[in-house]
Amino acid sequence: MDMDIPQAFQKELTCLICLNCLMDPVTIDCGHSFCWSCLRVYWEKAETPACCPVCRQPSQQTDYKTNILLKGLVSIARKASLRQCLSSEEHMCGTHKETKKIFCEDNRSLLCLLCSESQEHEAHSHCSVEEAAEEYREKLCKQMRSLWEKSQENQRNLDKDGRLSFHWMCYVYKHEDIIRAVYQPLHPSLRKEEKQHLGSLKKQGNSVFKQLQKIRAEMVEKRIQLRLMYEELLETCHKSDVELLLELGNKLPRIELVQLHMPQRPQPKLSARPVTGLMDRLNRFRVEISFHNEVTNHNIRLFDDVRSVRYIHDSRYVSLNPGTPNYFASWGTQDFTSGKHYWEVIVDRSWDWAVGVCRDSWIRKTGTLVESKDTFLLVCVKEDDRYSLWTTAPISPQFIAKPVGRVGVFLDLDSRSMSFVDVARHSIIWRYPDGVFTFPVRPFFYTGHT
Ligand SMILES: [Zn+2]
Ligand SMILES: [Zn+2]
Ligand SMILES: [Zn+2]
Ligand SMILES: [Zn+2]
Numbered sequence: 001m002d003m004d005i006p007q008a009f010q011k012e013l014t015c016l017i018c019l020n021c022l023m024d025p026v027t028i029d030c031g032h033s034f035c036w037s038c039l040r041v042y043w044e045k046a047e048t049p050a051c052c053p054v055c056r057q058p059s060q061q062t063d064y065k066t067n068i069l070l071k072g073l074v075s076i077a078r079k080a081s082l083r084q085c086l087s088s089e090e091h092m093c094g095t096h097k098e099t100k101k102i103f104c105e106d107n108r109s110l111l112c113l114l115c116s117e118s119q120e121h122e123a124h125s126h127c128s129v130e131e132a133a134e135e136y137r138e139k140l141c142k143q144m145r146s147l148w149e150k151s152q153e154n155q156r157n158l159d160k161d162g163r164l165s166f167h168w169m170c171y172v173y174k175h176e177d178i179i180r181a182v183y184q185p186l187h188p189s190l191r192k193e194e195k196q197h198l199g200s201l202k203k204q205g206n207s208v209f210k211q212l213q214k215i216r217a218e219m220v221e222k223r224i225q226l227r228l229m230y231e232e233l234l235e236t237c238h239k240s241d242v243e244l245l246l247e248l249g250n251k252l253p254r255i256e257l258v259q260l261h262m263p264q265r266p267q268p269k270l271s272a273r274p275v276t277g278l279m280d281r282l283n284r285f286r287v288e289i290s291f292h293n294e295v296t297n298h299n300i301r302l303f304d305d306v307r308s309v310r311y312i313h314d315s316r317y318v319s320l321n322p323g324t325p326n327y328f329a330s331w332g333t334q335d336f337t338s339g340k341h342y343w344e345v346i347v348d349r350s351w352d353w354a355v356g357v358c359r360d361s362w363i364r365k366t367g368t369l370v371e372s373k374d375t376f377l378l379v380c381v382k383e384d385d386r387y388s389l390w391t392t393a394p395i396s397p398q399f400i401a402k403p404v405g406r407v408g409v410f411l412d413l414d415s416r417s418m419s420f421v422d423v424a425r426h427s428i429i430w431r432y433p434d435g436v437f438t439f440p441v442r443p444f445f446y447t448g449h450t
Contacts, residue, residue, distance in 0.1 A: 009077065013070070013073060013074050013077055015033075015034050015035045015038055016032070016034065016053060016054050017034050017035065017038035017039065017042055018035060018038045018234075018238060020035075020238040021074060021077065021078065022034070022035055022070060022071075022074050023037065023074075023140075023238070024036040024037065024071070024144070024145075025066065025067045026064035026065065026066060026067055027064070027067045027070065028052055028059045029052075029058075029059045029060055029061075030052045030054075030055050030057040030059070032052050032053075032054050032055060033067060033070055034053065035237075036064070036066065036145070037144045037148070037230075037233075037234055038234075039053075039064075040148050041234070043062055050062050066141075075134065078133070078241060079130055081240070081241075082129065082130060082133060082240075082241045082242070083130075085240060085242060086099050086100065086101060086129065086242075087099060091110060091242070092112075093111070093112035093114070093115055095112075095114075095115070096112050096115065098112035098113060098114060099112060100112050100129070101113065101128055101129055101130075102115075102116040102126050102127070102128060103127055103128070103131075103132035103133075103245055104116065104121060104124050104126050105124065105125045105126070105127070105132070105249070106121075106124040107121075107124070108246060108249040108250070109246075110129060110242065110245075110246075111126070129241070129242070129245065133241035133242075133245055136244055136245055136248050136249070137237075137244065139248070139252065140233065140236065140237050140248060141237075143233065143252075143255050143256075144230065144233050144234075144237065146259060147226055147229055147233065147255070147259065148230065150226055150262060151223065151226035151227060151230065153262070154219055154222050154223055154226065154262060155223065157219060157263070157265045158216070158219050158220070158223065160265065161212075161216070161265060164212055164268070165209055165212040165213055165216065167396075167397055167399075168205075168208060168209060168212060168268050168399060169205065169209055171270070171396075171397070171398075171399050172201060172202075172204075172205035172209075172270070175270065176198060176201060176202075177433070178428055178430070178431045179194060179197050179198055179201065179273075179428075180194070181417075181431055181434075182275055182278065182419070182431065183197075183275070186275070186278070186281065187277060190276055190277065193275070197273045197275075200271075200273070204270065204271060208268045211266065211268075212266055212268060215263050215264075215266045218263040219263045222262065222263055225258050226258060226259075229254070229258050232251070233251075236248060236251065267386065268399045269399055269400060269401055270399050270400045270401075271401075272400065272401055272422055272425040272427040273427050274425055275426060275427060275428065276426075278421070278426055278427075278428070279408075279421075279423070282342045282410050282421065283342065284342075285339075285340040285341055285342040285410070286342050286343070287341045287342065287343055288343070289332045289333075289334075289343045289443045290332070291330035291331065291332055291333070291443070292330060292331050292332075292333060329444075329445075329446045330444070330445040330446070330447075331358075331442055331443070331444055332357075332442045332443030332444070334442070335360050335440045335441060335442040336357075336411060336413060336440060336442070337413065337440045338414070339413055339414070340411070340412045340413070340414060341410075341411045341413075342408060342409070342410045342411070343408070343409055343443065344406045344409070345406065345407050345409065345445055346405065346406055347380065347403065347405070347406065347407050347447075348404050348406075349447070350447045351381070351382035351387060352380065352381050352382060353379070353445075353446060353447045354377045354378065354379040354380075354444070354445070354446040354447075355377060355378050355407045355420070355444075355445055355446075356375065356376045356377035356378055356392075356409060356418070356443075356444055357375075357376050357409070357411060357418065357442060357443055357444055358374055358375040358376070358441060358442060358444040359374035359375070359439050359441055360439070360440050360441070360442055373393055374393075375392050375393060375444065376391075376392060376393050376418055376432060376436065377391065377393075377444065378391055378398070378407060378429060378430060379391070379392065380402060387402050389402060389429075391430050391432075393432075393436070398429065398430060400422075400429055400430075401422075403422040403423070403424065403425070403429065404424055405423060405424045406424065407421065407423065407429070408420070408421030408422075408423045409421070411441070413437065415434040415435070416434060416435045416436060416437045416438070417431060417432045417433060417434045417435070417436060417437075418431070418432045418436070418437070419431040419432070
């Protein structure tokens with residue numbers, strides 16, 4: 001193996017995408033092997049489903065582990081050609097006429113044994129070129145996987161929040177109407193407070209909008225940087241070991257730098273604005289609600305995986321998969337057809353919950369809640385390590401702090417609207433516009449103990 005590697009052997013170790021010696025080889029379902037990094041790029045450009053670039057057989061998965069056996073063979077082949085390369089005239093020390101077999105990490109240069117023992121290199125860290133090449137290739141593979149992962153994550157965030165600033169502004173405009181509607185039945189002496197609220201809402205709306213635009217621009221910029229770096233490395237990884245050693249060392253700090261300070265997904269939030277006299281007014285309409293408790297072990301798929309909510313193309317799928325027996329759905333024992341009614345529900349015992357009302361006839365229906373026009377709910381779901389609030393009919397994000405303790409539900413069947421109240425903060429979370437209900441409704445509560 002130390003001599004010439006037979007051409008046939010070399011050919012077997014060739015990636016059929018880049019036509020170079022395999023680097024971080026992965027073997028896909030059909031048995032063909034490619035460089036991990038080439039395959040990522042190929043599949044990103046290719047149409048789905050992913051299939052083999054050679055035989056077109058569809059591949060079930062798209063992420064593969066390194067084929068250790070192939071990696072070992074490639075390493076043998078590389079070492080052989082490295083030795084061949086080092087034995088050439090070009091890599092002979094001019095002074096000592098010896099092969100430069102030593103790599104100096106500090107100067108990033110190749111040295112012969114005698115040069116490496118000279119005073120100049122006394123304090124340096126040296127190792128054999130072979131060892132260094134192996135180590136640098138390993139580093140390179142790691143960095144390429146990490147760069148790819150980072151750029152995928154960045155892209156996912158960009159996709160998720162594609163229309164976030166647009167949704168945010170719509171939300172702020174709607175809140176202007178909500179503030180007016182909330183103050184309207186209150187005492188005229190509160191006009192000043194109303195004006196202040198409207199003013200600070202506008203200010204916050206604009207400043208968050210700018211912030212969202214800025215973060216988005218950073219994400220787009222990061223996408224470009226990560227991509228350029230990936231492509232640069234893709235080129236580097238196909239270079240000879242000697243070239244790799246001389247080039248990569250200088251690049252490593254840059255590769256690490258570009259992966260730092262990844263723009264984080266923004267979580268815009270409107271401040272809670274306490275409304276003087278709100279709770280006094282609502283408590284005048286206080287009713288006690290008794291609930292039927294039911295374990296949702298039959299086919300009520302309330303929210304089909306709310307955690308996968310996306311803003312992509314504005315089509316959003318919200319549902320909460322009850323899957324576990326710890327989810328409970330409760331319906332109020334009485335329905336409401338007229339008058340004003342206010343009740344409170346304790347929500348701080350779970351991360352996932354939904355509070356509100358639903359149409360009587362919806363109760364025994366199966367299917368998801370999301371598309372339903374029969375439910376008017378405030379929904380809280382935990383997604384990774386963050387929670388998000390939504391309202392249904394239509395499903396919309398709520399950019400407001402999660403209420404702790406209790407959520408108040410104010411059903412006003414005279415104006416046929418409904419509001420959700422953050423009891424602890426004396427503030428309005430959301431108010432449906434007048435006239436949304438044209439049918440009797442029943443209180444509803446859904447909770448998950450995780
Ligand atoms: Zn390749
Ligand atoms: Zn194949
Ligand atoms: Zn020398
Ligand atoms: Zn040195």
